Each structure stands twice: as structure tokens, then as C-alpha cells.
Amino acid sequence: MKSTRGLILLVALGSAASASAQDPRISKPHLDAASSVIVNALVDSAKARGLPYTALEDRVNEGIAKGADGPHIVAVVRNLYTEMVIVRTWLGAMASADELKAAASAMQAGVPPVELGKMKQKSLLRSLVTPFTVAADLISRGVPVGTAVNAVKSLVGAGAKDKDINDFQRNVKEDIQQGAPPAAAAEARAKTSGKPEEKGKPDSIDQN
Amino acid sequence: MENIVEELQRPVRLDDSFERRLMVRVRRLHAERRKRRGWLGAAMSIAQRPAWATALAAGLVAVVTFGVIRVRQGEHVVAANGLEPVNFVLVAPAAKSVKVVGDFNNWGLNDSALVATNNQGVWSVTAPVKAGVHRYAFVVNDKQWVADPRAPRSAGDDFGMPSSALVVEDSTK
Numbered sequence: 001m002k003s004t005r006g007l008i009l010l011v012a013l014g015s016a017a018s019a020s021a022q023d024p025r026i027s028k029p030h031l032d033a034a035s036s037v038i039v040n041a042l043v044d045s046a047k048a049r050g051l052p053y054t055a056l057e058d059r060v061n062e063g064i065a066k067g068a069d070g071p072h073i074v075a076v077v078r079n080l081y082t083e084m085v086i087v088r089t090w091l092g093a094m095a096s097a098d099e100l101k102a103a104a105s106a107m108q109a110g111v112p113p114v115e116l117g118k119m120k121q122k123s124l125l126r127s128l129v130t131p132f133t134v135a136a137d138l139i140s141r142g143v144p145v146g147t148a149v150n151a152v153k154s155l156v157g158a159g160a161k162d163k164d165i166n167d168f169q170r171n172v173k174e175d176i177q178q179g180a181p182p183a184a185a186a187e188a189r190a191k192t193s194g195k196p197e198e199k200g201k202p203d204s205i206d207q208n
Numbered sequence: 209m210e211n212i213v214e215e216l217q218r219p220v221r222l223d224d225s226f227e228r229r230l231m232v233r234v235r236r237l238h239a240e241r242r243k244r245r246g247w248l249g250a251a252m253s254i255a256q257r258p259a260w261a262t263a264l265a266a267g268l269v270a271v272v273t274f275g276v277i278r279v280r281q282g283e284h285v286v287a288a289n290g291l292e293p294v295n296f297v298l299v300a301p302a303a304k305s306v307k308v309v310g311d312f313n314n315w316g317l318n319d320s321a322l323v324a325t326n327n328q329g330v331w332s333v334t335a336p337v338k339a340g341v342h343r344y345a346f347v348v349n350d351k352q353w354v355a356d357p358r359a360p361r362s363a364g365d366d367f368g369m370p371s372s373a374l375v376v377e378d379s380t381k
Contacts (some may be wrong), residue, residue, distance in 0.1 A: 058311040065315035066367040076365045098340045108364035127339050133373045137360030169360055
């Protein structure tokens with residue numbers, strides 16, 4: 001009997017040691033228990049509301065990877081949750097999960113959610129992931145919120161494709177890096193970017 | 209250098225009929241060999257064409273295991289089923305190692321970071337990434353967080369270390 005118990009104990013210890021060796025997470029930093037409880041509650045709430053809850057989990061992983069402490073991660077996740085709730089209200093049911101994530105980022109950068117909602121109302125069938133992302137980027141580079149929003153809105157309104165909007169962002173970034181004032185760079189580039197009628201000059205081809 | 213980076217970042221796509229045409233050809237080859245040599249003979253022919261057999265086997269394993277087809281063409285990876293090939297490139301001549309971490313690989317937790325290869329100071333790695341919007345960053349020499357200088361910045365609190373935004377378009381839509 002004793003030998004049977006000993007064998008079971010040995011097997012159990014062996015299994016535990018084996019599991020510990022196979023699971024690389026054991027040696028990785030974790031979210032502390034108190035923070036985990038709050039984060040899990042926010043994730044569950046996001047799931048219940050139909051929000052893209054994986055964005056919250058991604059932020060937890062980002063925080064852990066960057067060595068942030070639990071309260072900091074909780075604060076970031078809580079803010080993102082709140083922003084996704086707000087932007088979903090403004091963007092409406094037509095907004096995709098990625099649009100909500102991008103809109104939340106734009107809101108974090110300073111774009112008023114009402115402006116995000118107006119853009120979506122005018123572009124119900126177009127994905128605004130790239131425009132929202134570019135607006136957030138411009139603001140982070142010093143372009144005033146109103147200028148950034150107007151520039152992106154004018155491009156979307158003119159029928160610019162995502163590639164045009166990405167090119168616009170790259171051009172503005174380079175202008176700023178070369179010393180142009182951010183607002184002037186965005187305004188100037190918005191006037192010349194993503195205008196389909198200016199591309200290719202097909203008229204000259206047709207005349208021949 | 210800019211041209212090299214542009215070229216590395218340019219995805220190479222196969223048209224939608226590629227998989228169908230590949231399987232038609234595979235079936236035709238298989239049928240021809242069965243007629244000519246019988247089942248055993250056809251199986252032997254795989255050993256005579258190791259490159260072809262390896263590519264086919266790798267493709268089948270990928271389909272079964274990940275539900276994604278990946279075809280190597282030089283430095284480019286073509287992916288399907290909601291995953292798109294993304295080239296991550298960082299010019300860092302002095303770096304000893306460069307990794308890519310982001311939403312798409314759990315930020316490198318559990319040793320899931322993408323390891324870039326060095327080509328005269330241009331570090332690059334191509335990986336299939338789910339269509340959508342992601343945050344990511346480069347980690348240089350396992351300690352320095354670097355945003356992608358060619359990508360939009362990610363907004364919001366980045367825990368004091370920069371991240372970039374990545375929008376991956378679904379090529380099937």
C-alpha cells in the first residue's frame with residue numbers, strides 16, 4: 001500500500017516537474033492577482049457588450065512584455081474599454097471591430113468621438129480603419145487635432161483610397177522631419193493627395 | 209537603402225486561382241505516374257524530386273495544421289485564409305539582433321517573437337498576419353524598443369516604450 005502511494009506521489013511530482021519544464025509561461029512575468037481580477041472583469045464586460053475584447057487582452061500582453069506593473073496595465077485596459085464603449089455609440093452598428101479599435105486609438109490621440117461618428121456617417125460602406133489610424137498618427141506628430149481631422153475627412157470625402165491616405169501620412173511625416181510646421185505640412189499635403197482626377201493624365205493618352 | 213527597404217516591404221501575391229491550378233496539376237501528375245508505374249512507382253518518384261515533394265508536403269502540413277497556405281518565393285511569403293504576408297523591415301546596421309513583437313504574436317511572450325535576419329544592416333522578417341489593425345514594435349538587442357520609422361505611430365499609452373500601428377488589408381475582399 002505504502003509503495004503504491006509512493007509511486008503515485010512520484011508520478012505526480014514527475015508530472016508537475018514535466019509540466020513546469022514544458023510551460024514557458026512559468027518563467028515569464030505575470031499580471032498580479034488583483035490586476036488580473038479587474039482585467040478579466042473588463043474583458044468579460046467587453047464580451048457581453050459585443051466589443052472587440054481581444055484588443056484588451058492584447059494591451060495586457062503589451063504591458064507585460066514592456067515590463068509595466070499591474071495597476072498601470074489595468075489603467076490602460078480600463079481606458080481602452082471606456083473608449084471602445086464611447087466610440088461604438090458614435091460609430092453605430094455598422095462599424096467593424098477593427099474600426100472600433102482604430103477609432104478608440106484616434107480618440108486616445110485627441111479626436112473627439114463626435115467627429116469620428118460624423119466620418120462614419122458619411123462613409124457607411126467604407127472601412128475607416130486607415131483614416132482613423134492616420135489621424136491619430138498625425139496628431140502624435142504635432143498636427144493640431146482639427147487640422148488632422150479635416151485633412152483626413154477631406155481625403156476620405158474626395159474618394160481617396162487607403163494607399164493614398166498612407167502616402168499622405170508618409171509625406172506629412174517626411175515634411176515635418178525636414179522642418180515643416182506640422183499644421184502647414186498636413187494642410188498642404190491634403191490639398192494635393194488622393195485626388196483621383198489628378199492621377200495618370202489619361203487625356204493625353206486618349207488624344208493620340 | 210530606401211529602395212531595398214521598399215522592395216523588401218512589397219508583398220508578392222498569387223492570384224486566387226493559384227491553389228486550384230496547383231491541385232489540378234498535382235492530381236494530373238499523380239494520375240500519370242500511377243498509370244505509368246502503379247502506386248508504388250509513383251511513391252518512389254517523390255524521392256527523385258525532393259524539392260517538389262518537400263514543397264507539396266509542407267503545403268499539406270500547413271493546410272492541415274494551420275488552415276493556411278504559405279508559398280515561399282524568395283523572401284516573400286504568400287498567405288491565404290485571412291492571413292496576409294507582412295514584411296517587417298528595420299535598418300539598424302549596429303544591431304546584433306532584431307525581433308518583431310505585437311498583437312499578432314502575443315508581444316513575444318512565450319518566446320513567440322519573430323526573429324529578423326540581417327542583410328548588410330537591413331533586418332527583415334516576413335510573416336502571415338491576420339487582416340485587421342495591430343500594434344507592434346521592434347526589439348533591438350533584446351532590450352531596446354523601437355517603433356517602425358516607416359509606419360504610423362500607435363496612439364495612447366504605450367507603457368513608456370514606442371509602438372507602431374499596422375493595418376493589414378484582407379486581399380480577398
